[in-house]
Amino acid sequence: MQELFKKHWTSLLGALFVIFSILYLFKYTLDQGWITNSMKTVAGLLSGVGLGLVGFKLILKQRFLIGEIISGLGGAILYATFAFSGIYFALWDSITVFIAMLALTIGLTVLSYLFDLRILMNLALLGSLAAPLFLRPEQDQTFSLFLYLLVLNSGYFWLSIRKHWSEFRLLAFVGTWLTYAVYVLHFDPAMDTLWSMPVRYASATFFFYVLGFLISSWKVNARFDGLNLYLGFVNAVLFGSWCVVLLGGILEMAYPLAVMGLVYLLLAWTAYGISGRQATFAVSFKAIGGVLLLLLAFSEMGKGLAIKPLISVYVWGGLAVLLMAGAKRFRMEGLQLVSMVIWVGVTSYWFNTTWEVPRGEWFGVYLPFLNGAAFAWILLAALGFWYSLSVSFAALKEDGRRFLSCLFAVAGHLIVGGLLTLQIGNMFTEYDLGSFWILNLTLSVTWGVYALLLFLWGAYSNQRLFRYFGSVVLILVSVKVLFFDLSGGDSIYKVLMLLIMAVISFTISYINYRWKTVPAAPSSSSGPEYPDDDPFPLAAERRAAGKDAAVE
Structure with a gap:
């Protein structure tokens, strides 16, 4: 031709x-x-x-x-x-x-x-x-007009498939969407309802081409790339753009985007089965497109609602989990990197918005650490620790891997600190605990106990990183107690809090003493020896065993 x-x-x-x-x-x-x-x-x-x-x-x-x-x-x-x-x-x-x-x-x-x-x-x-x-x-003879276009497209698509004349698909596609644009602009039809005639004709056109390009690809040696793939992408863009015009002020874009996302996931699944269960570029493109459309839809849902940030954290955090799981399953470092970037973005977003987000109560009842906001903190913290345990990039040297592992571990513990702070504060507000106890004292004791737990875990796992981080937390809590919590009037609660902090400090001293005095086992029975200044001995042991993973 x-x-x-x-x-x-x-x-x-x-x-x-x-x-x-x-x-x-x-x-x-x-x-x-x-x-x-x-x-x-x-x-x-x-x-x-x-x-x-x-x-x-x-x-x-x-x-x-x-x-x-x-x-x-x-x-x-x-x-x-x-x-x-x-x-x-x-x-x-x-x-x-x-x-x-x-x-x-x-x-x-x-x-x-x-x-x-x-x-x-x-x-x-x-x-x-x-x-x-x-x-x-x-x-406004729109029914006759689109009936005219339906017959044309059906005949020319059939001939295009049977004779492999691809230009028929292109001409019919361009001409039909151009005619639709002229119809809307020339007639200026009513668009003040959810299921108006322009919406119906746009939806019919979109689904016709979705089905037409699928059948065309199936009949042409089950190949889903090339012109059909590109026109399918343009079809989605055109339909989405017209939805913005036709449904503005009537319906949130989240719902058309969700429908399109489900359609393209179904297309990906169908193409995957037809192509012999091969994850080709076209199949991956449709699947990724469907996932992104669903993510955009979920991100738009609840727009203007106070709970919107919480929905966004669940959606994007869930995507980060799926990407990380895919990276481990298919050994794709690119997916791991994308997951980490998403996690950094959504964590920053959550720290910025969490203070004004509803607590996520169950049927009007607030349960500390068992509510929607707490689950968001837990999701982000768990991801941080997962990255710390599993981070591995071939281009990074040993020092780079240790640094990333340390960075994600520290970030995960900071998120845990945010979880403790916010949930305890909400608990005081909900149950009116401030009438017989002091919130600042409770937070100081909580962070002191958290520092103790960090030391215990460091001693148990023989990782100096947690001792270092626990020391920082303990120092900050001590400064808070001595210079802020003790100001103001005297209270028996302050005496009790000082005693608790003393117990925590003595316990940490005992842990440090026991840590330093435990004799090292012979290398023949306990594995490889590590330098005294190595803060990641378990990580080194795992890497020596071939697992190539840093421990938080």
Whole structure:
């Protein structure tokens, strides 16, 4: 086909000019009122049929090029006549237009299929799509218009699949969406309801092409890439853009995005099965597109609600978990990196918004550490510790891996500190504990106990990192107690709090003493020896065993 167009493109261009001149003549005579509408219809039918017969006679005489061009002009005139009579002035009712369109399309399709009349069909398709654009009816005959487009698309898609003439899909797709745009802009139809006519026609067009491109890919050796993939992407973009225009102020975009996301996940699953369960680029592209659309939908849901940040954390945190699981399952470092970037972003977002987010009560009852906000903290902390345990990039040296492991472990513990602080504060507010206890003292004791637990875990796992971090927490708590908590009036609670902090400090001293005095086991029975200043001995042991993982 490419070589044919290179040789005869000037002839085809001339034929296009003839088609457009005929269409313009239709409109001009209409505006001038020179002849009646019935006379135009009869003239269009006679000229279209006459050119078609002349063209086929030439084809039978082996003069294919000129014969196809003339026959194509005849087909284009007939399509324009049907559009004029059934859409522009509604001289024919919808069923008459449908029958005429169906008969012409079937006839041209069968002849083109049997005799490979590719140029004829291209010209007829161009004429049929150009007719509604040029004529632009004055009456809202939208049902006839889209019935006209349905017949065209069905016939040309079938021929495109059977003969592998891909340009038919492209022309029909572009022409249909362009006609839809002209329909909305020219008619300015009512768009003040959820299921208005423009929404219906846009939805029908979108789903028609989703199904059409799927069948086309299936029939062409089960290949889902190439033109079908690209046009499918454009189809989603166009439909989403029209939803913004048509549904603005009526429905949140979250719902159309969710529907599109489910559609493309279903497409990915179908393509995966048809292609022999191979995760090809096209399958992955559809799956990733579906997931992103769902994420965008979930991110938009609840817009304007106080609980919106909590929904966003669940959605993006869940995506980070899935990406990390996929990275481990398929050994893809790229997915691991994307998961970590998402985690950093959503954690920063949560720290910025959590103070004003509702507590996530269950049926109006607040349960400390068992509520929606607490689960968000727990999700982010668990991810941080998972990264610390599993971080591994081939390009990183040992020191780089240790640094990342340390960084994620510290970040995870900071999130735990945020969880403790917020939940205890909410508990005081909910149960009015401030009437007989002091919130600041409770937080100091809690953080002191947390520092003790860090030391205990460091001693148990033989990791100096936790001792270092616990020391920092203990120092900060001590500064808070001595310079802030003890200010103001005297209270028996302050005495009790000082005693508790003393116990915590003595316990930590005892742990440090026992840690330092425990003799090292012989290397023959306990594995490799590590330098005294190595804060990650268990991590080194795991790496020596081939697990290549840093321990938090």
